[in-house]
Amino acid sequence: MTNPVIEFRGATKRFPGTGGGIHTAVRNLHFTVAPGEFVAVVGPTGCGKSTTLSLVSGLERTSAGRTLVRGKDVDGIPEGIGYMFQQDAVLPWRTVLDNVAFGPRLRGSSKSQARERASQWVHTVGLAGFEKYYPHQLSGGMRKRVALAQTLVNDPEIILMDEPFSALDVQTRQLMQDELLRVWSGTGAAVVFVTHDLEEAIALADRVVVMTASPATVCGDYRVELARPRNVEEVRLTDEFRTLYTEIWGTLRDQVEAARAKGAGRVA
Incomplete structure (x- = not known):
């Protein structure tokens, strides 16, 4: 078997919690992600899904138990990780091309090498002709394409995605879902994709983990x-999709209701 x-x-x-207490965000997590596997993580709002990504990226240290990347405990930011946040990280004073080239430049590529590689990815994500545009001149969907190119230009082995399309309108979100599948295909990268949208999770992933x-x-x-x-639109119309949605929603709904009850109890 392939090692995770x-x-x-x-x-x-x-x-640290309020009033000097301790807040446990995630506890006793057990699951693996194989090389090249696309895993979506769903769960109630505020349950700790984003914290899971932070443990993999090394932005947070595990308090107990272990988080391993390539068989080694995470004690810093591992090599070969790309992170796409809910809010894009494009720099407003840089053009599309220079935003995408920024990562390779930080990793030691010459300016010409970085711009050549960035140009390839700008074309790959469908932004050919917009290389000299600045972020304020782009639509929300186009900015997400820039962010996707920024993530993939460094050939990450692991891609962490924290609700990257949640702020987009429905039509643009669907286009970006298809775009993600297209550009991810063939990269060999493992993906951990956090989302509140169960339909999105099923349409994109090889596995759906419910928290x-x-x-x-x-x-x-x-x-x-x-x-x-x-094709995310076509796959949602299949019987297989609807059957799987019903099965997973049965588990997820119980947790959403438990979270609401817990929140109501705090208010009371």
Whole structure:
């Protein structure tokens, strides 16, 4: 069997809470991600999904248990990780081309090498002709394409995505989902994609991991046996998609209701 590129072994993360207490964001996480696998993570709002990404990226240290990347405990930012946040990280004073070239430049590429590689990815994500545009001249969907190119230009082995399309309108979001599948295909990169949208999770992923209400732990792990390549609009119309949605929603709904009940209890 192929060794996992990401592995959680009872991973727990605690933060200082209000009033001197301790807040446990995630507890006793157990799951793996194989090389080249696309795993979507869903769960109630505020349950700790983003914290899971932070443990993989090294932005946060595991409080108990272990988080491993390529078989080694994460004690800093591992090599070969790309991170696409909910809010894009484009620099407003740089053009599209220079924004995408910025990562390779930081990694030691010459200006000409970085711009050549950036130009390839600008074309790949459908922004040919917009190389000299600045972020304020772009639509929301175009900015997301820049962010996607920024993430992929460095050939990451692991791509972490924290609700990257949540701020987009429905039509643009669907276009970006298809675009993600197109540009990810063939890269060999493993993806961990956090989303609140179960339809999005199923349409994109090889597996859907469901987390409990806070503190989050895994309560469901579902294989998505939908053929690739996929068109997200077409795949949502299939019987297989609807059957899987119903199955996963049964688990996720219980956790959403538990989170609401917990929130109502705090208000009361």
